Amino acid sequence: MEHIEFRKISKSYGAVEVVPPLDLSIHQGEFIVLVGPSGCGKTTTLRMLAGLEETTSGQILIDGNDVTNKRPGERNCAMVFQNYALYPHMSVRENIGYAMKVHGTPKDEIDKHVDEAAELLGLSDYLERKPRNLSGGQRQRVAIGRAFVRQPQVFLFDEPLSNLDAKLRVEMRSEIKLLQRRLNTTAVYVTHDQVEAMTMADRVVVMRSGVIEQVDAPITLYERPVNRFVASFIGSPSMNFFDARIEAGVLMIGDQRMQLAAKDADRIGDYGNVVFGIRPEHCREAETASHLTFDVEVIEPLGSNTLLLGKIGGQKIMTQVDPRFIAEAGALATVPIDMQAAHFFNPTTEERI
Amino acid sequence: MNDRVKHIFIWPAFLLVLVITLFPLIYALTVSFQTVRIVPPTPARFVGFDNYADILANARFWGAIATTATIVIISVLAQYAIGLSVALALHHNVPGASLFRVTFLLPMFLAPVCVALIAKMIFHPVLGPANEFFSMFGLENLPFLTDPNFAIAVLIAIETWQWTPFVVLLMLAGLQNLPAEVFEAARVDNISAWRRFRDITFPMLLPLSAAVIFIRLIEGFKIIDTVFILTGGGPGTSTETLTLFAYNEGFKKFNIGMTSALSFLFLIVVIVFGTLYLAGARKLTQRYAQ
Ligand SMILES: Nc1ncnc2c1ncn2[C@@H]1O[C@H](COP(=O)(O)OP(=O)(O)O)[C@@H](O)[C@H]1O
Ligand SMILES: [Mg+2]
Numbered sequence: 001m002e003h004i005e006f007r008k009i010s011k012s013y014g015a016v017e018v019v020p021p022l023d024l025s026i027h028q029g030e031f032i033v034l035v036g037p038s039g040c041g042k043t044t045t046l047r048m049l050a051g052l053e054e055t056t057s058g059q060i061l062i063d064g065n066d067v068t069n070k071r072p073g074e075r076n077c078a079m080v081f082q083n084y085a086l087y088p089h090m091s092v093r094e095n096i097g098y099a100m101k102v103h104g105t106p107k108d109e110i111d112k113h114v115d116e117a118a119e120l121l122g123l124s125d126y127l128e129r130k131p132r133n134l135s136g137g138q139r140q141r142v143a144i145g146r147a148f149v150r151q152p153q154v155f156l157f158d159e160p161l162s163n164l165d166a167k168l169r170v171e172m173r174s175e176i177k178l179l180q181r182r183l184n185t186t187a188v189y190v191t192h193d194q195v196e197a198m199t200m201a202d203r204v205v206v207m208r209s210g211v212i213e214q215v216d217a218p219i220t221l222y223e224r225p226v227n228r229f230v231a232s233f234i235g236s237p238s239m240n241f242f243d244a245r246i247e248a249g250v251l252m253i254g255d256q257r258m259q260l261a262a263k264d265a266d267r268i269g270d271y272g273n274v275v276f277g278i279r280p281e282h283c284r285e286a287e288t289a290s291h292l293t294f295d296v297e298v299i300e301p302l303g304s305n306t307l308l309l310g311k312i313g314g315q316k317i318m319t320q321v322d323p324r325f326i327a328e329a330g331a332l333a334t335v336p337i338d339m340q341a342a343h344f345f346n347p348t349t350e351e352r353i
Numbered sequence: 354m355n356d357r358v359k360h361i362f363i364w365p366a367f368l369l370v371l372v373i374t375l376f377p378l379i380y381a382l383t384v385s386f387q388t389v390r391i392v393p394p395t396p397a398r399f400v401g402f403d404n405y406a407d408i409l410a411n412a413r414f415w416g417a418i419a420t421t422a423t424i425v426i427i428s429v430l431a432q433y434a435i436g437l438s439v440a441l442a443l444h445h446n447v448p449g450a451s452l453f454r455v456t457f458l459l460p461m462f463l464a465p466v467c468v469a470l471i472a473k474m475i476f477h478p479v480l481g482p483a484n485e486f487f488s489m490f491g492l493e494n495l496p497f498l499t500d501p502n503f504a505i506a507v508l509i510a511i512e513t514w515q516w517t518p519f520v521v522l523l524m525l526a527g528l529q530n531l532p533a534e535v536f537e538a539a540r541v542d543n544i545s546a547w548r549r550f551r552d553i554t555f556p557m558l559l560p561l562s563a564a565v566i567f568i569r570l571i572e573g574f575k576i577i578d579t580v581f582i583l584t585g586g587g588p589g590t591s592t593e594t595l596t597l598f599a600y601n602e603g604f605k606k607f608n609i610g611m612t613s614a615l616s617f618l619f620l621i622v623v624i625v626f627g628t629l630y631l632a633g634a635r636k637l638t639q640r641y642a643q
Contacts, residue, residue: 052537073543085534089556089641098552099542130642143538150542 002061003028003186004049004154009058009068011044011210018044019210021058029184031177035197036207036233042190043158045207049188050156051075062153078147079156082163084139086131086146092118093127096145117145120179137168148179155180155187161196173199194234198222206230228275228350231343237280237307240317243347244276251276251290251342254313258290261339268344268353275350277343280307283319286338292317293334296327308333385613392607404614413590414615417598418622423505424594425573428512433566435513436520437558441550443521444528461518469582472511473498476583501591504584508592511579516572520565527561528554556641563634570630574623595619 004026011019019041026032034042047053049060051072059068067075086095094101096117097110105113118124121141131139140160147155160176161169177200180187191197197204198218206213206221206229214226225231231239244253249265251258253276260269268274283292294317300307301323308319308327319335327333344353385404387397408414439457443450460468475481476497487495497503531554539549577596580586586593586601593601599619603612 050537050541052540072537072540073545075541077541079538079541081534081538083532083534085532085538087535087539087553099544102542102544102548102552146538146542156541 002026003030003063004188005059005061006045006049007059007061009045009048009055009060011041011048011053012056017056017210019048022210022212024205024212024215026186026188029186031180031187031189031200031202032205033189033191033197033201033203034205034207035191035194036213038192040207041210042192042207044210046156046158046188046190049075049154050077050079076153077156078150078152078154079158080140080143080147080160082159084131084136084143084163086139086142088131091128091130092123092134092142095131095142096149099146099150113149114145117149120148121145121175136164137172140164140172144176144179148183151183151185153186155185155189157187157189159191160189162191162193169196176200195236198234204234206233224352225343226352228277228345231277231345231352235279237318237320239277239279239343240319241345242276242278242312242315242317243273245273246271246344251339253292253315256292256312258292258337258339259288261288261342264339264342264344271344271353273347274353275345275347277345278337279341280318280320282338282341283321283335284338285336286340288339289336290339291334292337293332296329296331296333299327299329308335381613381616384610385617387610389609390607391609397610400610404611405618407611408615408618413593413598414618416590417593417595420505420592421574421576421594421622422626424508424512424576425570428509428516429566429569429573431509431513432517432520432569433562436517436565437524437562439517439521440524440528441554443525457521458518460515461522463515465515465578466582468511468515469579472507472579473583476507498584499588501588504588504592508576508580508583511583512573512576516569520569523561523565524558527558531557559638559641563631563638567627567630567634571623571627574619574626595622 002025004024006022006024008021008023009019010017010021022045034045036042044053048055051067051070051074055068059066061067062075062077087098090098093114097114100110100113101107114127115124118127121144123138123141123145126134126138131142134142140163144160157176161172164172173196176189189200198221201218203215204218204221205215208229214221214230216224221230221234225234228241232241242253244251246252246260246268247270249260249269251260251274259265292312294310294312296308296310298307298309300309303323305320306323306325306327308321308325310317310333321327321335325333325335345351346353384397386399386401388395388400388404389397439453443454443457476483478484478494478497478499481497483497484494487493495503497507535553535557536549539553544552575596576594577600580592580594580597581600584592586597590598595615596619599612599615602608602615
């Protein structure tokens, strides 16, 4: 059964429509990540679900109940904010137990839950500290603990890891995911970081200017992006795009010719003008490999592989090659292209072909 | 850093402070141990602690302390309670908030003398609007300014009316500086508006509240102009505040030594009240320290 349903919800500030009518269904126990560039309306959407922002139109259902006009407190959600939003004058223990205390839970039961959560999040030694004496990572753990002890129907996260350093972010990512699995609570998670989205989500919602571009499992987004925007947003380093032409099963970029994979040749063998997309990591040998030659401008050795940056007739290209690949900045290089992993987009609609 | 040049910068400032603030204080302290009369002029004579002893033995002094403390403590509490409520209302944008934002602040900009003159008209026992208002309930010609209790109540009301806006202004600034997400987190966690105020807003504003109340206490103790104009300290000396008492000593009896001694006693009274207050406030703010 659908646990959360957005039915044509929209949000306008004055005359500016930030989120045009939007539909989305989220299953029970699912980890959904809203991802998109800054300012695309992810936070606004999440806050409408939390009840912190009124919807301009449409309906929100949680567990089949219309909560559109309910107060935030009546929706049984728990939220984790980017800047922690801890109660600064309360100790860690009080922060985590505060909601339970207000709602009349007996003291020994609160203590039990708080100790349990602290144990799980590695906060046991800090229970009597005030938030200002904690590091950023510890503060966010407290905020997460505060959300988890409430055992809500839905977890809401608004960029909870954005204020943490890269290493901590990777650690916390899996911690949050594990906790959510354990409790099997539906979670809606907002981030602008596609890596975070890909690693944590059961399904990713890619947004642009308030519009949902694609909702799919991470691997599907990577393998079958529905349009050029999703293709460029998902994956790192991001996909290369070239203006090209397909005629008689052959792809032409400038005067270079590449044989289409059999499945594509049958399907779009005479399509005409296209945008050809290839991920840097798919510039590799394969059964159906073609070759592409370009001017190398920069070489970036990363250890496990090397990035070559360059140009083909004014169009930028980045390829990921073996560290032993021989190339020289300022000279030509020829790399293999795995045509099975090629993507094609309509040049005007930018939709996937 | 051990440059000699630094002396060039430090000494002028130090001397200026010395001349402007310390010298008058020290001079006043010396005078307070002497008998000095301006009218008729008599040569200064050292009398030790006589001036202080005289004042401390004077019931009028203790009366003035009681009067001042009553007016200040009650009016500051009222200013804070009303001021915080109004600030909360403005912060949460109750209907008409933008209009009130300006009008609420006006009393603060009036000179206390004007306020007192206006109040004198309003509380006129026969002609004033206050009289007309109470007449509607059958209470005619109340002795607003001629009965000691009424007069003190009127003074408290005026102090409150004039200085609540100050509290509103500062508390509103404080409220608007509180992090919004903290309250959103509480709302999502189904914490009622009252509990949010009691457990979050109020404790987070405590340091500011303590400072605002402190400023108003210290300022309040200097109350003179409104009293001077409205009641002149009367009836009898029942509404005489400390500063008015000092003024009467200095400018009616022209006993400067006595007045200086009184000023220092006044300082001591303020310090005592201030210290007591700060000790209490510290206890409270430490409990909720961040
Ligand atoms: N209170 C507001 N008034 C007007 N515009 C707003 C307000 N809040 C957000 N916006 C606009 O809505 C858009 C989406 O914001 P937001 O949901 O915060 O984006 P995201 O979280 O995806 O970065 C932005 O363009 C932002 O400028
Ligand atoms: Mg955001």
